[in-house]
Amino acid sequence: MxxxxxxxxxxxxxxxxxxxxxxxxxxxxxxxxxxxxxxxxxxxxxxxxxxxxxxAPEIREAIIARVEASDTGYLDGPGPLAPAFAEFAAAAWDWHVPTEHVYLATDVATGVVESLRIAWELRRADAAAGGAPASGRIVVPTPVYPGFFEMLEEVPYEIVEVPLREADAAGAEAGAGAASGTGAGAPVPGEGPELRLDLAAIADAFAAGADAFLLCNPHNPHGLVHTAAELGELARLAEQYGVFAVSDEIHAPLTHAGERFVPFAPLAAAAGALAVVATSASKGWNLAGAKCSVIVAADERANAALQHLPPETVTRASILGLHAGVAAFTSGRxxxxxxxxxxxxxxxxxxxxxxxxxxxxxxxxxxxxxxxxxxxxxxxxxxxxxxxxxxxxxxxxxxxxxxxxxxxxxxxxxxxxxxxxxxxxxxxxxxxxxxxxxxx
Known part of the structure; x- marks a missing residue:
């Protein structure tokens, strides 16, 4: 060849x-x-x-404009980033985000960690009030972005790894019975099998005792796009077992043509699962060093939880990153x-x-x-x-x-x-x- x-x-x-x-x-x-x-x-x-x-030139111009205006101070909230992200989410994914559900964080890692801290404190408070005791476990599908393991060193959880599994010949996810959006047809020379979330194993891990679940959506490193059926079943399981779910959706804007990205938050809200999404423009538009992300509450219950974020979660975010994100979501499509x-x-x-x-x-x-x-x-x-x-x-x-x-x-x-x-x-x-x- x-x-x-x-x-x-x-x-x-x-x-x-x-x-x-x-x-x-x-x-x-x-x-x-x-x-x-x-x-x-x-x-x-x-x-x-x-x-x-x-x-992107639009982003470069936005950052330069802020510097020329000497607008390099502290932030006190998401400001224009909330409606910019909400408009993008609605147009790209049909996800209608109330702007008051959007919170600011330095980066997605910070959003994940601070959300999990809140979940830990909520579980401890519930246990102290006579509820189910905390298991101290968080379930993570693997192989996954190594930063997850580094993030989780900052919170008091024991990691339970649940490996992805190969899709069957029809491209159906075992345990969900739903057709995959990509399929898993005959092997292609030089290409490996399609992998999916192992929902049956995740259910077993939840049943054995879990406080939280950390989802990578789309999944890194495989570039796997989870289906609505898979995510819906995951949300149902999280609600059934009282598991707090955090979905890292940083790669979502980079979903390829012909694929359908499904945000986890609407499905979690429909199932009654407590969940938040951590995301930013940093991967889609190459802005990691700009240091600004958002945490999005899936529903009013999650929104109430996120109001316990420490003030530093906001003030440590970059004002230049915020305006870069606004430019990305509004002008960088x-x-x-x-x-x-x-x-x-x-x-x-x-x-x-x-x-x-x-x-x-x-x-x-x-x-x-x-x-x-x-x-x-x-x-x-x-x-x-x-x-x-x-x-x-x-x-x-x-x-x-x-x-x-x-x-x-x-x-x-x-x-x-x-x-x-x-x-x-x-x-x-x-x-x-x-x-x-x-x-x-």
Whole structure:
């Protein structure tokens, strides 16, 4: 199979910057984030979830305007970000968010942690009043974003990992009986099986005693888009067992064409489950360093709970990040659509490159986001493919071992870059694979 040239892909990024200007050597000289400083100059960095694409002009102008106005003080609430997010959620997902249900936080990690602190205190208070005792457990589907484990070190929960499971041949999620939005047809060369939430195992974990559940929606690192049926059943289980659910929906704006993202909050509200959503513009528009996110209450009960957030949750958020988020949600939708289109083209490119050049490797195609999950267990690089790829191929990926149960032997690769960067990474990795190992 010849290498694909991805002719349908444009020669510029979503901001109109030529891909030649996104050469890693040039970016390393211009940017100072950890993506470009953590590893030596000969290492190709495709690990952290940070885009190489230039920031949307609308966002850049919004930030500059605030600086020119010397508007760099403290925040006291979400202000214009609440209606901006609510309008975007309604247009993109048919999720109608009351603006008074929107709260501010520094970033999604802060929103998750502070929400779980509140849930812990509510459970303790309930137990003290004669209710069911707290179990101290939080259920987390894995493999999942490693930051979840770091976040949860800040709260007094014992983590119960529930691995994702393979979808059956019809693409139905076991335990839900619902058809998947993506399906799981015949295996494609070079591609791994579709994975889904294991609702039966989650139900067992709830029944054994759980106070909270942390959902990644869409799921990172697989780019998995959960179905309405799956999320509805999850909400029903959370209500049945009195489990507080936090849904991290940071990758939702990056849902690919033909896929349907389903917010968890409306389903939780319909089921009577106590739940909140933590999200921001930071992944969709590459604004992680702007430090501003929102926490959204699913219903009035959750809204009452979030009123116990400490004041610092708001004041530590960035006013520049707030205005960047407003610009993203209101004026950055065309840029987002172009970014998704390029990510989809890069995903197709990677799939063809894996099939042609990486025998024994299997790719899980993302249905949302720009992170690709690669299974190297049969590629001949041993038990630690991440280390071999870093030290021998000089490509920095994310080590699947840190994503929890089911992650060992896998790596995560960032697709939000120029196509030639992906080609270079695959070429370097192909050069260290054992000759003929697992060839197809």
């Amino acid at each position: 010849s290498e694909p040239d991805c002719q349908s892909s444009p020669s510029v990024d979503p901001s109109g910057v030529p891909f030649t200007e996104l050469d890693p050597e040039l970016l390393r000289a211009q940017r100072t984030s950890l993506k470009w400083t953590r590893f030596p100059a000969d290492v190709l960095p495709l690990f952290v979830a940070e885009m190489d694409f230039a920031v 065309e840029w987002l659509a172009r970014a998704i289109g390029q990510i989809e083209a890069n995903t197709a490119l990677l799939a063809e490159l894996v099939a042609a050049q990486l025998p024994g490797v299997r790719l899980v195609r993302p249905r949302a986001g720009y992170l690709a999950w690669l299974d190297f267990r049969e590629a001949g690089l041993g038990e630690d493919p991440y280390a071999r790829i870093l030290t021998e191929a000089r490509v920095a990926l994310n080590d699947g071992a840190f994503f929890g149960a089911g992650g060992a032997g896998h790596v995560r690769l960032n697709l939000a870059c120029a196509p030639d960067t992906i080609r270079a990474a695959v070429s370097r990795i192909a050069a260290i694979l054992p000759t003929g190992k697992g060839s197809r």
